[in-house]
Amino acid sequence: MHLPQLHDRIAQAAGRLPADPALQAQFTACALNTIETTTERLDDGSTFVFTGDIPALWLRDSSAQVRHYLLLAADLPEVQGLVAGLIRRQMDCILLDPYANAFNKGPTGGGHPGDLTDAHPMVWERKYEVDSLCYPLDLAWQFWKRSGVTTVFDDTWRQAVRTVAALFRREQRHFEDSPYRFERPHAVQTDTLRNKGMGMPVNYTGMTWSGFRPSDDACEFGYLIPANMFAVVALRRTAEILRTVVQDAALAAELDTLAGEIDHGIQAYGTVLHPVYGKIYAYETDGFGNHHLMDDANVPSLLSISYLGYAPADDPVVQNTRRFVLSRDNPYFQQGSRARGIGSPHTPPGYVWPIGIAMQGLTSSDHAERLALIAMLRDCDAGTGLMHESFHPDRPEEFTRPWFAWANTLFAELLIETYGLHLP
Numbered sequence: 081m082h083l084p085q086l087h088d089r090i091a092q093a094a095g096r097l098p099a100d101p102a103l104q105a106q107f108t109a110c111a112l113n114t115i116e117t118t119t120e121r122l123d124d125g126s127t128f129v130f131t132g133d134i135p136a137l138w139l140r141d142s143s144a145q146v147r148h149y150l151l152l153a154a155d156l157p158e159v160q161g162l163v164a165g166l167i168r169r170q171m172d173c174i175l176l177d178p179y180a181n182a183f184n185k186g187p188t189g190g191g192h193p194g195d196l197t198d199a200h201p202m203v204w205e206r207k208y209e210v211d212s213l214c215y216p217l218d219l220a221w222q223f224w225k226r227s228g229v230t231t232v233f234d235d236t237w238r239q240a241v242r243t244v245a246a247l248f249r250r251e252q253r254h255f256e257d258s259p260y261r262f263e264r265p266h267a268v269q270t271d272t273l274r275n276k277g278m279g280m281p282v283n284y285t286g287m288t289w290s291g292f293r294p295s296d297d298a299c300e301f302g303y304l305i306p307a308n309m310f311a312v313v314a315l316r317r318t319a320e321i322l323r324t325v326v327q328d329a330a331l332a333a334e335l336d337t338l339a340g341e342i343d344h345g346i347q348a349y350g351t352v353l354h355p356v357y358g359k360i361y362a363y364e365t366d367g368f369g370n371h372h373l374m375d376d377a378n379v380p381s382l383l384s385i386s387y388l389g390y391a392p393a394d395d396p397v398v399q400n401t402r403r404f405v406l407s408r409d410n411p412y413f414q415q416g417s418r419a420r421g422i423g424s425p426h427t428p429p430g431y432v433w434p435i436g437i438a439m440q441g442l443t444s445s446d447h448a449e450r451l452a453l454i455a456m457l458r459d460c461d462a463g464t465g466l467m468h469e470s471f472h473p474d475r476p477e478e479f480t481r482p483w484f485a486w487a488n489t490l491f492a493e494l495l496i497e498t499y500g501l502h503l504p
Contacts, residue, residue, distance in 0.1 A: 286345030377436030416473025
């Protein structure tokens with residue numbers, strides 16, 4: 081898509097960056113990557129935003145890919161139409177299958193037809209991830225706050241909200257109540273669920289179960305703490321819309337109650353006392369006393385707690401957790417001669433993720449740290465002018481996924497935040 085006013089605003093913002101031609105060119109390319117290369121307006125008026133080199137719409141990625149455009153939603157009707165069309169598409173996807181994480185543009189059956197799960201031909205992949213349902217709810221709230229537009233809060237949106245709430249509540253007791261099963265034959269363990277597609281046992285905590293992480297890797301323990309944090313935020317923000325715009329106090333109260341139960345579970349079961357860092361949040365738990373101490377670059381992550389809006393950056397437990405995840409004690413923190421940051425078991429061992437580096441900057445109150453991280457990303461683009469999924473911290477020319485729009489958006493967002501670029 082080409083949106084003339086949006087392009088003009090991005091060009092103006094690039095001119096307000098420091099006199100660094102490489103950085104200005106990177107910002108322009110990254111900020112426009114989603115709109116120029118991964119966005120289509122469909123005949124039904126909805127917006128299809130695919131992830132990049134994979135031609136499917138991820139509920140998570142599509143929401144994150146347009147986040148920086150929300151800064152222009154207040155006064156650019158073309159941006160309002162773009163985002164409203166995406167929200168409409170996402171709500172239709174949720175109503176089609178709330179357990180799916182990625183969708184085709186049409187009922188093509190593309191993606192993973194060999195998976196043992198109840199997938200519709202519109203579904204590209206049916207890995208159930210809590211954050212896949214949080215992102216569209218949060219996008220709608222962010223859009224409303226930025227633009228004041230309320231037309232997206234129609235009957236379809238309300239029905240999708242009810243669907244999400246019902247699923248989150250059902251998955252509080254996954255083994256007792258859930259119909260969801262997922263197996264990928266002959267796959268590595270991170271691409272399938274053990275125990276006949278149900279995942280490993282969990283105890284009731286109040287949190288809601290997730291089969292997979294935002295990396296699309298299987299959870300080790302079914303209660304993914306950062307995703308549950310995002311659920312608390314998304315449910316409470318959606319309840320605000322229901323009270324003030326939709327005038328549905330009953331559904332708002334239902335969401336607030338559910339958010340409270342999940343939040344209580346996080347605080348009761350999701351923290352550990354670390355011998356070095358003190359009280360920190362775990363990445364996952366099963367409710368039986370087992371905890372997975374790590375962080376993954378994909379968002380929601382423990383590093384992104386303040387970015388998500390769950391707790392402020394100066395919260396002591398958040399600060400302790402940040403020190404842990406940005407240390408060698410996090411098994412996925414990587415360091416090389418050119419870069420250092422959080423990686424993921426989803427990519428080759430030792431690789432770092434630009435998403436993680438950008439998130440470190442977005443959650444930092446230290447301007448010098450932000451500038452150093454920006455320089456690191458600027459110098460590790462392998463001459464492409466764009467961000468990638470991951471790269472080797474000694475040899476940035478060795479990278480995965482040359483076309484990964486989510487990373488480009490987060491880099492643009494980091495520059496906007498750090499340099500105070502006013503797009504309107």
